Structure formats: structure tokens, C-alpha cells
Amino acid sequence: APAGDAAAEKDIVELLERVLARAPKGAEARARQRAASLLRQCYTSLGHDADLARVIEVELESVEVPAERARRHLEVAELSLKLGVPEKAFEHYEALVRLEPEVREHREHLARLADELGRADRHADVLAEAAERAGSPELRAELRLAAGLVRADVLRDDGAAIRLFLAVLSEDGAPHEAQLTAARRVEPLLHAAPGAGQGAELHGE
Secondary structure, eight states: HHHHHHHHHHHHHHHHHHHHSSSSSGGOOOOHHHHHHHHHHHHHTOOOOOHHHHHHHHHHHOOOOHOOOHHHHHHHHHHHHTTTTTTHHHHHHHHHHHHHHHHHHHHHHHHHHHHTOHHHHHHHHHHHHHHHHHHHHHHHHHHHHHHHHHHHHHOHHHHHHHHHHHHHTTOOOOOOHHHHHHHHHHHHHHHSSTTTHHHHHHHHH
């Protein structure tokens, strides 16, 4: 009977939750991970999105393959947005940008959430960190330019913006357009920087 099936499923979920709570983490986490995997199936069929997001985060404790980690981060990010928890979504899009900086959609979601939550500082940091791991000079320049624009236009952190724009200009293999943009943006900042007039005075002598 449907009522009996529902009661049985409830008992199974409660049993698995007890295992999840009591099983060890770390190197001996196989039982905990198996409980999380079974709970994922239960909560997916029940449509319990908050619980589903929670057990996927438990799975992330042991997943090491980058593509599998990214898949789970994306699942939790999307569930968090659906549940109206943008702070949690922001955390997982941070992880996604670090793992897959080449995926523009991750960066766009992170930018929107940073604007919504007032987290431009973290946004700029994540872009700069992702640039350090980027696999090509083109992507590295794109990420540093984006971080520099956040530093310059949102945070008004001219010193950090200058460093990022100059890094784009010094990157061998960076796209021409990115370097032109960096040059246009860094020149007035350098001109306004403390001590900027000293070089001009020396050149005039």
C-alpha cells in the first residue's frame, strides 16, 4: 500500500541519517559515503532539495576527481539558488571558478551573486586565484583583467588593480584586445598614483 511504502521509506531515511551522523569521516569514510549516496537517491525521489544539497556536500568530503567535484558543486549551487540561499550558492560557484575557470557560465553566476551579496572582494580574489591555475596565457589574461576591473571599478583598490593590469600587459601570449584594455585602464591609475610625477620630472630634465 502507498501508506506502507511511505512509512518504510521514512524508516530507511531515518536509518541512513543515523549512519551518516555516526560513521567516521576521513580515511574510514566509506560507510558514511555509502549512506550519503543512498540518501541522495531517497531525497531525489522525494523532492527534498535542502536535504539533497546537504548529502551532496557530504559526498564532496571524499570526491577527488576534479570533474566529479565540479559536477557536485554545480548541483549544490543550483539547488541553493532554487532554495533561496544565495550565500551557499556563492560558495559553490567560488569552487567552480577555481576548478573550471574556463567555463564562462560559472564566472557569470559568481559575478551576479557577488553583486547581489556585496562580495566584490571575494569575487576579485577568486578570479585572481583562478588565473594562477589557468592552463593558457589567454585565459590567465582574461581572468586577471576581470579581477582588475572589479578592483578598479567596484572596490576602488587602485594598487591591486594596477598590479593585475600590468600582469596582463606582461603576459606573453595574452590576447591583443585584453592587453589594450589593460593599457587603457592602467595608464590613468599610474598617472594618479603617489609619486607618479617624479618620472615625468626626471624625463624633462
